[in-house]
Amino acid sequence: MPDFKTSFIPKKTIARAKVQTGTPVDLFLVIAVLIFLLAALAAGGVFAYQFKVKSDITKKSEQLALARKEIDPNLIAQLESLDLQLGKAKEVLGTHQAMTTLFDKLEQNTLLSVQFDSFAYSRNKDVHQITMNGEAKNYMSLALQSDVFSKAGFIKNAVFSNLNLNTAGNVQFQMVADVDPSIFTYTPQDGSPDGSMDNATGTGIGSSNTPVSTQSQTVPTGTPQAPATPQ
Numbered sequence: 001m002p003d004f005k006t007s008f009i010p011k012k013t014i015a016r017a018k019v020q021t022g023t024p025v026d027l028f029l030v031i032a033v034l035i036f037l038l039a040a041l042a043a044g045g046v047f048a049y050q051f052k053v054k055s056d057i058t059k060k061s062e063q064l065a066l067a068r069k070e071i072d073p074n075l076i077a078q079l080e081s082l083d084l085q086l087g088k089a090k091e092v093l094g095t096h097q098a099m100t101t102l103f104d105k106l107e108q109n110t111l112l113s114v115q116f117d118s119f120a121y122s123r124n125k126d127v128h129q130i131t132m133n134g135e136a137k138n139y140m141s142l143a144l145q146s147d148v149f150s151k152a153g154f155i156k157n158a159v160f161s162n163l164n165l166n167t168a169g170n171v172q173f174q175m176v177a178d179v180d181p182s183i184f185t186y187t188p189q190d191g192s193p194d195g196s197m198d199n200a201t202g203t204g205i206g207s208s209n210t211p212v213s214t215q216s217q218t219v220p221t222g223t224p225q226a227p228a229t230p231q
Contacts, residue, residue, distance in 0.1 A: 098184055098185065099121070099184070101183050101184070102130075102154070102179060102183055102184065105152065105154050105183065109148050109149060109152045110145070110148075111141060111144060111145050111148065113136060113137040113138075113141035113145075114134060114135070114136045114137070114141055114142065114145045115134055115135055116132045116133065116134040117133055117134060117135065118131075118132060118134075119131075119132050120132070126181055127178060128178065128179040128180075128181055128184065129176065129177070129178050129179065130175075130176075130177055131174065131175070131176050132174070132175050133172070133173070133174050133175075134172070134173055134174075134175065135166070135170045135171065135172050135173070136170060136171045136173065137170055137171075138169075138170075138171060139163075139171055141171075142160065142163075142171050142173060146158065146160055149175075149177070153180070154179060154180045154183050155177045155178075155179065155180075156177060156178040156179070156180065157177060157178050158175055158177035159175070159176050159177065160173050160174070160175050161173070161174050161176070162174040
């Protein structure tokens with residue numbers, strides 16, 4: 001019987017298929033490209049914004065120049081002059097000393113039995129002072145007048161001096177007092193004197209909404225004669 005040799009091993013090596021792999025993508029390169037693109041876009045946006053702003057400024061400047069041409073230069077000069085005059089007027093009013101309120105308050109707070117025949121005003125910085133010579137029917141009227149001024153609110157540190165009796169038996173005197181500076185302001189006061197004054201009986205006085213504490217003194221000079229009995 002013939003001897004057959006069989007073999008399942010191929011005589012030639014089977015060539016293996018070569019699989020070629022591509023070059024790996026560099027992640028850092030991709031990130032760098034993205035950053036560059038974003039930066040370029042941002043730069044382009046900034047440039048476009050600056051261009052738009054410059055364009056708007058140019059348009060506004062042209063509109064302003066056109067508006068200036070349409071406005072009369074004489075009118076502008078008149079308005080500037082008016083504004084200057086108004087500013088000076090405000091300065092004058094701010095420093096204006098209004099004596100009307102002081103005279104009104106003196107009238108409201110002076111008894112019928114007391115009269116003043118002279119008035120002098122002086123100012124030293126923020127201290128306003130008045131000096132008045134007057135005549136009272138008797139010492140009681142003068143004492144009551146001192147009390148009225150002390151409670152009125154606008155008179156401070158009133159001093160009555162140079163007390164003398166005239167030939168008619170009335171008391172002549174001089175009053176020196178400080179005045180509340182706020183009374184001289186040009187703007188209207190917040191409050192106004194209220195209440196009534198009964199000059200015949202010497203009772204009742206006007207008082208401001210915010211009275212200022214004052215002290216009044218009656219300083220006699222010499223030895224006055226006995227007051228005449230009021231009729």
